[in-house]
Amino acid sequence: MIYFELFYSFFKIGLFTFGGGYAMIPLLEKELIENKKWLTNDELLEIMSIAQMTPGTIAINAATFVGYREKGFLGGLFTTAGVIAPSYLVITIIYHLFSHSFEHPIAQKAFMGARACIVALIGHSVWKMFKGSVTDRYGLGIFLIACVLLFAFNIHPILLIVIGAGMGLGLYLFFPKQLKDLLK
Amino acid sequence: MEAFSLEALKVYAELYFVFCKIGFFSFGGGLAMVPLFVVEFQKQGWMTADQFFDVLSLAQMTPGAIAVNSATFVGNEAGMAVGGRLGGIIGGVFATAGLATPSVVCIVALTELLRKLKKNKFKQAFFFGIKPVTIALILFAGWKIAETTFFEDGFSEIHWNSIILCLIVGIVLKFYEKKVHPIALIAVCSVIGIFIF
Structure with missing residues (x-):
């Protein structure tokens, strides 16, 4: 049952995503690239690019994209439901069973441990993506400019994406020869 | 059943559309949605900014996307106010589904567009x-x-x-x-x- 498989994969991913959509990238890599072989590394990076420039949360966008690509509209619905379901269940249970302030010290400590792990996981994913996709000086240049704008100037992500797209298109318009071999 | 009263149904519909709207106008991930959340909730009278910041810290501590977690929580809160516990559970579904709708629509449209532009x-x-x-x-x-x-x-x-x-x-x-x-x-x-x- 491919639909159940899609749902279950994204349910697991949703359940172990802590701290926002980007934290799911290491899980997507393991589950979708290594285990299920639904995607390649470069495709995942493309999906994340699309997910962050499309309205909506990155996690849902990425889930819909993968499901739709694999099994059409119904596939998209199953992956979306899968990634949402853990959030819905956990929050609803906490809301009704615990008091509104859910700040149990043990939960917070466990959360601190999980976050330390997620930092390492994201760092590792970034390194793999960087090695796999930034293979020439043009890509490296764009990456460095993006880092400066983000870390030093705290530029809004959407503006940065527009600038990145502009740099890609500009390179293609002004240096078509150099870029031709790099585009695939 | 108060969870299916006219008033409760109206709140569910509002939850769906408000979260749909938030989803459509937020780019760049969950935390980019926070200002939109605050404005909309105050307008609807669902919660104050202070209450929402508590929700936000819970949403960051629990599994899943921050925006989805917040939507589920707010849906529960608004639904429970009009329809009791069951109303809360239903409200959460409507809020969360509303948030997901724009993603599904936009991603499907975009995928089709990209397929056409494959070699472009x-x-x-x-x-x-x-x-x-x-x-x-x-x-x-x-x-x-x-x-x-x-x-x-x-x-x-x-x-x-x-x-x-x-x-x-x-x-x-x-x-x-x-x-x-x-x-x-x-x-x-x-x-x-x-x-x-």
């Missing part, structure tokens, strides 16, 4: 520029998590045990990447966290 050089140049930016954004997101995990009060206090735990995980990933599942690592580190923090 401009599309390829577009992604050539955007991919390094995406990697930078992911790095930045990782740094934001690191900042709040490793430091407190703007670097005045350093949590050395989180830094060491993070480094150990990094070493494990470097040498045993293929053998360990990230979920297992997160679970183990949560347990370790209970003892070292």
Whole structure:
């Protein structure tokens, strides 16, 4: 049952995503690239690019994209439901069973441990993506400019994406020869 | 049943449409939605900004996307006010479904567009520029998590045990990447966290 498989994969991913959509990238890599072989590394990076420039949360966008690509509209619905379901269940249970302030010290400590792990996981994913996709000086240049704008100037992500797209298109318009071999 | 009264049904519909709207107008991930959330909730009288910041800290601590978690919580709160416990459970479904709708619509449309442009050089140049930016954004997101995990009060206090735990995980990933599942690592580190923090 491919639909159940899609749902279950994204349910697991949703359940172990802590701290926002980007934290799911290491899980997507393991589950979708290594285990299920639904995607390649470069495709995942493309999906994340699309997910962050499309309205909506990155996690849902990425889930819909993968499901739709694999099994059409119904596939998209199953992956979306899968990634949402853990959030819905956990929050609803906490809301009704615990008091509104859910700040149990043990939960917070466990959360601190999980976050330390997620930092390492994201760092590792970034390194793999960087090695796999930034293979020439043009890509490296764009990456460095993006880092400066983000870390030093705290530029809004959407503006940065527009600038990145502009740099890609500009390179293609002004240096078509150099870029031709790099585009695939 | 009060959960199916006319008034409750009206709130469910409102929840769906308000979250649909929030989903449509937010770009760049969950935290970019926060200002939209606050404005809409105050307008609807569902909660104050202060209440919402409590929800936000809960949403960041629980699994899943921050925006989805917040939507479920607010849906429960608004639904419960008109339809009791069952109303809350239903309200949560409507709010969460509303948030997901724009994603599904936009992604489906975009996928079809990209399929048509498969060999288009401009599309390829577009992604050539955007991919390094995406990697930078992911790095930045990782740094934001690191900042709040490793430091407190703007670097005045350093949590050395989180830094060491993070480094150990990094070493494990470097040498045993293929053998360990990230979920297992997160679970183990949560347990370790209970003892070292």
